[in-house]
Amino acid sequence: MPGFPRDGCIRCGTCCLKGGPTLHHEDKKLLLNGHAGYEHLVTIRKGEVVFDPALGAPRPAGQELVKVRGKGNGWSCCLFDEKSSACRVYEHRFLECRLLKCWDPADLVAVIGVHTIARTDVINPGDPVQQVIMAHEKECPPDEVRILIGGLSRGEDRTKTLAALTRLVRRDLAVRHYARTEMGLRAEHEYFIFGRPLPRILASHGIMIHKRTAGNRPGEV
Numbered sequence: 001m002p003g004f005p006r007d008g009c010i011r012c013g014t015c016c017l018k019g020g021p022t023l024h025h026e027d028k029k030l031l032l033n034g035h036a037g038y039e040h041l042v043t044i045r046k047g048e049v050v051f052d053p054a055l056g057a058p059r060p061a062g063q064e065l066v067k068v069r070g071k072g073n074g075w076s077c078c079l080f081d082e083k084s085s086a087c088r089v090y091e092h093r094f095l096e097c098r099l100l101k102c103w104d105p106a107d108l109v110a111v112i113g114v115h116t117i118a119r120t121d122v123i124n125p126g127d128p129v130q131q132v133i134m135a136h137e138k139e140c141p142p143d144e145v146r147i148l149i150g151g152l153s154r155g156e157d158r159t160k161t162l163a164a165l166t167r168l169v170r171r172d173l174a175v176r177h178y179a180r181t182e183m184g185l186r187a188e189h190e191y192f193i194f195g196r197p198l199p200r201i202l203a204s205h206g207i208m209i210h211k212r213t214a215g216n217r218p219g220e221v
């Protein structure tokens with residue numbers, strides 16, 4: 001955060017570089033009006049480990065959340081234009097962005113987890129991708145992933161745990177592949193529709209799942 005004391009925003013962008021906002025129902029009009037789209041979003045699935053700014057520590061998400069995604073592998077908000085050091089949707093920015101005051105977090109803290117949206121709030125109810133999302137939740141549940149990661153970090157039966165994670169990775173990738181090839185899901189919408197791919201989540205925990213061309217062993221897909 002910039003130097004203190006401060007009592008007004010100087011639009012330095014430091015907060016934008018730390019991560020994009022979580023979306024609330026108040027933000028749906030911003031999507032409806034085309035100021036941002038699915039390609040700018042990432043879903044945090046219920047049970048996925050997230051950093052809780054109020055706690056200052058990671059914890060499992062108690063509900064599904066939709067956030068503005070980061071650039072590349074990082075969390076720096078994808079709507080922040082570093083060249084001009086400005087927000088691309090500043091005039092229409094999201095609720096949390098309007099409430100964020102780095103010198104006084106009270107307004108932002110008051111809305112954390114309140115009236116937030118889930119994927120179903122912004123996907124047409126008749127869209128067949130809803131069925132595939134449900135299948136993905138069943139095939140690759142974040143709670144199971146989290147428990148296995150915990151077991152691995154405690155050194156519990158490494159071979160068995162890696163084999164179970166590998167199975168989940170295969171299922172995660174298979175559902176994504178089906179949605180892209182059979183349903184025409186656009187690659188840039190995938191993080192919103194299914195959340196981050198499991199190999200990427202595992203990599204953030206230091207667990208690498210490698211691709212093999214023939215014959216799979218635990219830890220390889």
Ligand code: SF4
Nearest residue numbers: 009010012013015102
């Ligand atoms: S609220 Fe964000 S953009 Fe404004 S001064 Fe603080 S860190 Fe900079």
Ligand code: SF4
Nearest residue numbers: 016077079080087097
């Ligand atoms: S949407 Fe705009 S104001 Fe909000 S974090 Fe991203 S760049 Fe910053």
